[in-house]
Amino acid sequence: MSLDINNLASEFGCTVEDIKELIGSFIQESKDMFEVIILSLEGNDYESINMGAESIKIGAQNLQLSDMQKIADEMLSCAVAQDKERCSETFATMQALLSELEKAI
Numbered sequence: 440m441s442l443d444i445n446n447l448a449s450e451f452g453c454t455v456e457d458i459k460e461l462i463g464s465f466i467q468e469s470k471d472m473f474e475v476i477i478l479s480l481e482g483n484d485y486e487s488i489n490m491g492a493e494s495i496k497i498g499a500q501n502l503q504l505s506d507m508q509k510i511a512d513e514m515l516s517c518a519v520a521q522d523k524e525r526c527s528e529t530f531a532t533m534q535a536l537l538s539e540l541e542k543a544i
Contacts, residue, residue, distance in 0.1 A: 442504070442544075444462075447503060450503075461502060462502060462544050465498045465502055468495075469507075469537050472492075472495050473491075475491045479491065480527060480530065483521075485521045485526075488518040489518040489519065492515045496511035506536055507540070510532050510533045514529045514530065
């Protein structure tokens, strides 16, 4: 995952620390959504998977996290298709991306 915190700070007109705080909030909110997605995968609740993925996508879009936005889009697609295997694989990728993001800040 490519992340240029200095560039984001410049684009958003704020400090690097502000960006780190925003990304930290995104990470925590995503982890909260991950809990929902895990339970939803177990229960085949594709509507809740869709809502969780949409929430993550919007946050990623707001922070210009294109890799996370793309994988959230993929999660939305597999939820609409009700493809549990693909949703599980996509979710694993999403978790790995969030872990990378966490290490980057």
